[in-house]
Amino acid sequence: HQMKDKHYGNTDFYTFIQNEIELIKSARTKGTIDNYRNLINKMKEWKPILTFQEITLDYIQRFHDYEIKTGNQLSTIYKKHANFKFLIGLAVDKEKIAKNPYDKFEIKKITKAQNNDILTEEELQKLQHAYDNNTYTGGKKEVLREFLFSCYTSLSYAEFDNVTYGDLKPVTIKSKSDENQKEETTITTHYLLCNERKKTNVMYKIPIISKTVEQLLEREVTIKTKKGEEHKDKESFQKIFSPLTNQPTNRYLKEIMKDQHINKTMTFHRARHTFRTIAARRGIHDGIAERIMGHAEGNDIKDIYTHLHDEDIVREMKDKWIV
Incomplete structure (x- = not known):
C-alpha cells in the first residue's frame, strides 16, 4: 500500500497553514503561535474556505476593509496583517503561492503619540x-x-x-572625586538584571x-526565630x-x-x-x-x-x- 499524504494536493489555505503552525510551534513563543491561530479562526468566521488562488492583493484589501468595519483599531489591524504576511510566506516557501501579495501592500507601523x-x-x-x-x-x-x-x-x-535572583549580576563602579585637591576613589556595587x-x-x-x-x-526573606527576626537573601534559583x-x-x-x-x-x-x-x-x-x-x-x-x-x-x- 502506498503511503497517503492527507495534505498533498489540498487547495485550502487554512488546512495547509494549521499544519505549518504545528511544524514551527517549537521555534516561536506561545503568544506568537496563539496570535497565528486566533487570526486564522477570525478569518474563517469571515471566509470559511480560502483557496491559495484567492489570496490576492484584492483579498488583502477586502480583509483590511472588513477589519475597519468591525471596529478594530488600525494598530491591531496592521499587527494582523504582519502575521498574515508571515503565514502567506510559508505558503510561498512551499511553492503553494507564486508571490506574496503583501509585496504590494504597505504594513504601516502605527505609533500613537498621545x-x-x-x-x-x-x-x-x-x-x-x-x-x-x-x-x-x-x-x-x-x-x-x-x-x-x-x-x-x-x-x-x-x-x-x-x-530568577541568579540573573542579578554585580557590577563594581569606581568614581573619582577631587575635593580639597585630594583625589579619592569611591567604589560602589550595583546589580544588572541580565537575561535573553x-x-x-x-x-x-x-x-x-x-x-x-x-x-x-x-530580595530579602524574613525568618522568625526564637531569638527574633532574621533577614537573608533569597536563593539564586528562586x-x-x-x-x-x-x-x-x-x-x-x-x-x-x-x-x-x-x-x-x-x-x-x-x-x-x-x-x-x-x-x-x-x-x-x-x-x-x-x-x-x-x-x-x-x-x-x-x-x-x-x-x-x-x-x-x-x-x-x-x-x-x-x-
Missing part, C-alpha cells in the same frame, strides 16, 4: 505611593509591583515568569541603581516575580488606574512605552536604552553601542535617572 500611551513621573509616584502603603494585596499587589518595575526598567511582560528576551533572543541588561527599584525585587496570566493582569491594572484616578487606557505593555519616553526625556543615550530594553536593533553590529561595558550602562542610568 499621552494616553504613557504615564508621567507624577503618576508613577502616585502608583508607587499606593504600593508602599500596601493599598493592595494578593494578585493585585503583585500586578502593581511588576508594572512599576517594568516602568522603571522596561522588563517586558513575557520575561517576568523567567527571571524570549521574543528576540537578544540580551537585555537592566541596571538596578535605586532603592525604590531594589525594594521591588524583594523566581523574582509571580506573574498572573494576561487577562487578570490587565483587568487588575485597569482597576488600579481607576482607583488612583489616572484616566488613561493602560495595558501592561504601556510600561515599556513609559520607560522609553522617560529615558528619552532624561537624556539617556539611545544605544543604552536599546540595550536595557533588549531591542533587536541594539544588537546590530553597526551600532557602536553594541560593545558597551556593563559599567557604562550603570553609570548612564545612575547619572540621569534614579527613581
Whole structure:
C-alpha cells in the first residue's frame, strides 16, 4: 500500500497553514503561535474556505476593509496583517503561492503619540505611593509591583515568569572625586538584571541603581526565630516575580488606574512605552536604552553601542535617572 499524504494536493489555505503552525510551534513563543491561530479562526468566521488562488492583493484589501468595519483599531489591524504576511510566506516557501501579495501592500507601523500611551513621573509616584502603603494585596499587589518595575526598567511582560535572583549580576563602579585637591576613589556595587528576551533572543541588561527599584525585587526573606527576626537573601534559583496570566493582569491594572484616578487606557505593555519616553526625556543615550530594553536593533553590529561595558550602562542610568 502506498503511503497517503492527507495534505498533498489540498487547495485550502487554512488546512495547509494549521499544519505549518504545528511544524514551527517549537521555534516561536506561545503568544506568537496563539496570535497565528486566533487570526486564522477570525478569518474563517469571515471566509470559511480560502483557496491559495484567492489570496490576492484584492483579498488583502477586502480583509483590511472588513477589519475597519468591525471596529478594530488600525494598530491591531496592521499587527494582523504582519502575521498574515508571515503565514502567506510559508505558503510561498512551499511553492503553494507564486508571490506574496503583501509585496504590494504597505504594513504601516502605527505609533500613537498621545499621552494616553504613557504615564508621567507624577503618576508613577502616585502608583508607587499606593504600593508602599500596601493599598493592595494578593494578585493585585503583585500586578502593581511588576508594572512599576517594568516602568522603571522596561522588563517586558513575557520575561517576568523567567527571571530568577541568579540573573542579578554585580557590577563594581569606581568614581573619582577631587575635593580639597585630594583625589579619592569611591567604589560602589550595583546589580544588572541580565537575561535573553524570549521574543528576540537578544540580551537585555537592566541596571538596578535605586532603592525604590531594589525594594521591588524583594530580595530579602524574613525568618522568625526564637531569638527574633532574621533577614537573608533569597536563593539564586528562586523566581523574582509571580506573574498572573494576561487577562487578570490587565483587568487588575485597569482597576488600579481607576482607583488612583489616572484616566488613561493602560495595558501592561504601556510600561515599556513609559520607560522609553522617560529615558528619552532624561537624556539617556539611545544605544543604552536599546540595550536595557533588549531591542533587536541594539544588537546590530553597526551600532557602536553594541560593545558597551556593563559599567557604562550603570553609570548612564545612575547619572540621569534614579527613581
